[in-house]
Amino acid sequence: MNFAVSEESALLVASVRRFVEEELCPLEEEVESKGVLEPDKAREIFLKSRDLGFYAMNMPEEVGGGGLSAVDMCLAAQEMGRTSDILVRRAFGTVYELLLECEGPQRDEWLLPAVRGDRTCAIAMTEPGAGSDAAGIQTTAKPDGHGWILNGGKHFVSDGAFSDFFAVTARTDPDAGAKGISVFLVDKTMPGVTVGRNQSMMGLRGGSHVELAFDDVKLGRKHLLGEPGRGLRLILGTIGRVRLFDIGARAVGTATLLLEMMTRHARDRRQFGAPIGEFQMIQSLLADSAVEIASARLLCLEAAWETDQGLDPREKVSAVKVCSSETLGRVADRAVQVFGGLGYCKDLPIERIYRDCRVMRIYDGTSEIHRGVVARGLLRGGAAVVLPNGKALDRSSGPRA
Numbered sequence: 001m002n003f004a005v006s007e008e009s010a011l012l013v014a015s016v017r018r019f020v021e022e023e024l025c026p027l028e029e030e031v032e033s034k035g036v037l038e039p040d041k042a043r044e045i046f047l048k049s050r051d052l053g054f055y056a057m058n059m060p061e062e063v064g065g066g067g068l069s070a071v072d073m074c075l076a077a078q079e080m081g082r083t084s085d086i087l088v089r090r091a092f093g094t095v096y097e098l099l100l101e102c103e104g105p106q107r108d109e110w111l112l113p114a115v116r117g118d119r120t121c122a123i124a125m126t127e128p129g130a131g132s133d134a135a136g137i138q139t140t141a142k143p144d145g146h147g148w149i150l151n152g153g154k155h156f157v158s159d160g161a162f163s164d165f166f167a168v169t170a171r172t173d174p175d176a177g178a179k180g181i182s183v184f185l186v187d188k189t190m191p192g193v194t195v196g197r198n199q200s201m202m203g204l205r206g207g208s209h210v211e212l213a214f215d216d217v218k219l220g221r222k223h224l225l226g227e228p229g230r231g232l233r234l235i236l237g238t239i240g241r242v243r244l245f246d247i248g249a250r251a252v253g254t255a256t257l258l259l260e261m262m263t264r265h266a267r268d269r270r271q272f273g274a275p276i277g278e279f280q281m282i283q284s285l286l287a288d289s290a291v292e293i294a295s296a297r298l299l300c301l302e303a304a305w306e307t308d309q310g311l312d313p314r315e316k317v318s319a320v321k322v323c324s325s326e327t328l329g330r331v332a333d334r335a336v337q338v339f340g341g342l343g344y345c346k347d348l349p350i351e352r353i354y355r356d357c358r359v360m361r362i363y364d365g366t367s368e369i370h371r372g373v374v375a376r377g378l379l380r381g382g383a384a385v386v387l388p389n390g391k392a393l394d395r396s397s398g399p400r401a
């Protein structure tokens, strides 16, 4: 087992860190106070990032992406975790792997412009009546001879106000349950598409989370992504990568930043004639954070490594999602405590991180849903969460004693 980071990977990490610290962090305060990232600033960080080869690093080189391995993507995402979500979205892009399903002319219309950063795609899966139960959607796409007619609505669509098109789940076969759901790429300018209210959130300032309504939207063959009925599988596959990079690795990076700040403060801040870091109760907050961050980091990298080996570490990614998001939640809470009043004050980014990170335990599958995935895997006889090898994914041996 080799834990060494290659020279190339170390260079990538250092370059992303520099870009985040020099170009993105200085914009955080303005975004927080205004509640928006000004379009000219968004454009500027996008162009700088693209010039440096940082945009769409997750996508294969054949389609113009950075072609990073999953391990390198995790290392880069840890650095992205050192700034706020909207700045990461605009600078590095959220180019979903499900667009790789585009075929023929779909590639020019949806995939390639997304990888270039000319067009942005948002995921529209959740509905007011269907959150954790992604198969319980009411949105339908009924065949009409030439294509489909889309009706229904979505909510909580991240980046919805900024995005140019949406990957929308819709029921194409009412009798086939989860296998009757397909994904359609729907342009926001199409007749019958309404981008509705921006749903205000506890954190993630500068971002948008919108409602969408579809009223008799006429869809053709070019709008269908992949095969009909395989939509849920497709969209959950792409979200697996989001869980690993954008939640797992980024949460580790944010928690690491907080631990660095807490440690410096514990050294510098003096009360009762001594640095507060000499008080054992403060040491305990630092030590627990260090231990939990190290565990989350290793789990994340192991799941990424398995992904690079061509395995499908689905249960491990669920474990990563739970471990990283909850670790960050606890570390953010401890950071507020170590900084005292300053931790609660908007002069430091800690209170923003405290608010922003809460949603990581909710979106892209709640902690409860992911604990269920891990537990069901164990009960089926798998050991995929424990063992770092392909055999662990082979359940043919049946339940273990």
Ligand SMILES: Cc1cc2nc3c(=O)[nH]c(=O)nc-3n(C[C@H](O)[C@H](O)[C@H](O)COP(=O)(O)OP(=O)(O)OC[C@H]3O[C@@H](n4cnc5c(N)ncnc54)[C@H](O)[C@@H]3O)c2cc1C
Pocket (backbone or CB within 6 Å): 122, 123, 124, 125, 126, 130, 131, 132, 133, 155, 156, 157, 158, 159, 201, 204, 209, 359, 362, 363, 364, 365, 366, 367, 368, 369, 372
């Ligand atoms: C800021 C933000 C951004 C988002 N971005 C997007 C986006 O871009 N695209 C998109 O499609 N969606 C998005 N979502 C939606 C998000 O993925 C859902 O909110 C999430 O999946 C949970 O669904 P829900 O809110 O309907 O909660 P519910 O499913 O109603 O869950 C409520 C509670 O019940 C628990 N629960 C539900 N089922 C079970 C079960 N079987 N066992 C145990 N407990 C259970 C949950 O864990 C939770 O605690 C976003 C949400 C937020 C808040």
